[in-house]
Amino acid sequence: MGIFKAYDIRGVVPTELDAALARRIGDAFARFLAARRLVVGRDMRTHSPQIAAAVIEGMRDAGADVVDIGLASTPMAYFAIGSIDCDGGLNVTASHNAGQYNGMKLCGRGATPISAANGIRDVERAALAPAAPPPAARRGALEQRDLLAAYADHVARFARLEREVTIAVDCANGMEGHTLGPILERVPRARATAIFTELDGTFPNHEANPLKEENLDPVRALVGRTGAELGVSFDGDADRCCFVDETGRTVGNDLVTALLARELLKRHPGAPIVYDLRSSWVVKEEIRRAGGVPVRDRVGHSFIKATMRAKGSPFGGELSGHFYFGENFTCDSGVLAMVSALNLLSRSQTPFSALVQDLRRYHATGEVNFHVEDKARAIAELRRRYADGRQDELDGITVEYGDLGQPSWWWFNVRASNTEPLLRLNLEASSPAERDRRRDELVALLGEPEA
Numbered sequence: 001m002g003i004f005k006a007y008d009i010r011g012v013v014p015t016e017l018d019a020a021l022a023r024r025i026g027d028a029f030a031r032f033l034a035a036r037r038l039v040v041g042r043d044m045r046t047h048s049p050q051i052a053a054a055v056i057e058g059m060r061d062a063g064a065d066v067v068d069i070g071l072a073s074t075p076m077a078y079f080a081i082g083s084i085d086c087d088g089g090l091n092v093t094a095s096h097n098a099g100q101y102n103g104m105k106l107c108g109r110g111a112t113p114i115s116a117a118n119g120i121r122d123v124e125r126a127a128l129a130p131a132a133p134p135p136a137a138r139r140g141a142l143e144q145r146d147l148l149a150a151y152a153d154h155v156a157r158f159a160r161l162e163r164e165v166t167i168a169v170d171c172a173n174g175m176e177g178h179t180l181g182p183i184l185e186r187v188p189r190a191r192a193t194a195i196f197t198e199l200d201g202t203f204p205n206h207e208a209n210p211l212k213e214e215n216l217d218p219v220r221a222l223v224g225r226t227g228a229e230l231g232v233s234f235d236g237d238a239d240r241c242c243f244v245d246e247t248g249r250t251v252g253n254d255l256v257t258a259l260l261a262r263e264l265l266k267r268h269p270g271a272p273i274v275y276d277l278r279s280s281w282v283v284k285e286e287i288r289r290a291g292g293v294p295v296r297d298r299v300g301h302s303f304i305k306a307t308m309r310a311k312g313s314p315f316g317g318e319l320s321g322h323f324y325f326g327e328n329f330t331c332d333s334g335v336l337a338m339v340s341a342l343n344l345l346s347r348s349q350t351p352f353s354a355l356v357q358d359l360r361r362y363h364a365t366g367e368v369n370f371h372v373e374d375k376a377r378a379i380a381e382l383r384r385r386y387a388d389g390r391q392d393e394l395d396g397i398t399v400e401y402g403d404l405g406q407p408s409w410w411w412f413n414v415r416a417s418n419t420e421p422l423l424r425l426n427l428e429a430s431s432p433a434e435r436d437r438r439r440d441e442l443v444a445l446l447g448e449p450e451a
Helices: 019-033 048-061 074-083 120-127 148-156 176-186 213-226 253-267 281-289 301-311 334-346 352-357 375-385 432-446
Strands: 009-012 037-042 065-071 088-092 101-108 142-144 165-170 190-195 230-234 241-244 272-276 293-297 315-317 323-325 368-371 390-392 397-401 410-416 422-429
Touching (some): 019 048, 019 088, 019 120, 037 074, 048 065, 048 088, 048 101, 065 074, 074 148, 074 334, 165 213, 176 334, 190 213, 213 230, 241 334, 253 272, 253 281, 253 315, 253 323, 253 352, 272 281, 272 301, 281 293, 293 301, 301 323, 323 334, 334 352, 375 397, 375 422, 375 432
Parallel strands (some): 037 065, 065 142, 272 315
Antiparallel strands (some): 009 101, 230 241, 315 323, 368 422, 390 397
């Protein structure tokens, strides 16, 4: 698998991605969009200025004018692309990957996602062609624009805090360290204590991936030291976040989706809410209880965003910590998820652990990975072995037995990784005993899980 992935472009610098290739990508992207004007932002990685500059030169080679917004979290780049009159743009970032990586997240007009299904493969073919196309007759112009204040204003408009709320924040030396301060200035009832706010693309304190439990230890400790009502940890480009409650216990992102969906449905009664198919059944149950329409979707931001746009959904959530807001150009934003959680907390004196406790009523394995070379054959075997269950193949294979309200039920989803010889299992059941029994059954079929 090369650097052109299912949802973005990502590789090691300079062996897989260097300035020369970045310039070709910028040129190819501009020509793919037939762009007149594009937006480019970048994260804090040591090579991001060089990669971004090269991308910009490539876009200008193709005749596109470029608005360079400089340092930007990915949600800030989405804001810029969505609010500036442009044909699209990209953010130079490798998200949560280690410091030697870099890449790009691509958007069309209105911050619509560009993935392998609708453009990345075209960009790949053009960027890797034997010869670069001749420069356009008119070279594109370059404009620098500082949008940090405008972006902070945009985020602050989502804040509806009814009292002061204390929060502990781990920026992981990533891009939330750039945007958090101006946002908090505009949300005075959010009393935050933040760590690792210094921008450092070498990630000296810990990996910027909050999905790994060990990477939540710093924010757990900060919650303990400060007595904060909530803790939140961001990934490297700040489009994802994960939460811990006031006791330091991790709150699964599917539970956060259910919690925030209930709130969004108060303002958007009867609306469709989109969630990824790995999520607990508590999500669909809570959406229905709140009068909404649960919409189960494939894993991946391009699918979630497309479904939300098609159905006019105000909110969506993924188990990975991506939370999507219809009023935010239907884009994901870690900080908007944080603000939404603060809004919720501010309406009562109830601790976050108590707010989420009733959502912890079912029993999941979490995501379990298996090294499997012939992924298609393994999924075919699961299809045969569990032929008596309700099956669908929206994303990998999902099999369901029983249903909510029955004494015993369970379901699982197995899907193939886009980039590795891995199958990913998510399983949930009505009881811990049923969960463990069915997990062991699937382990016997798929082999020992990855450590």
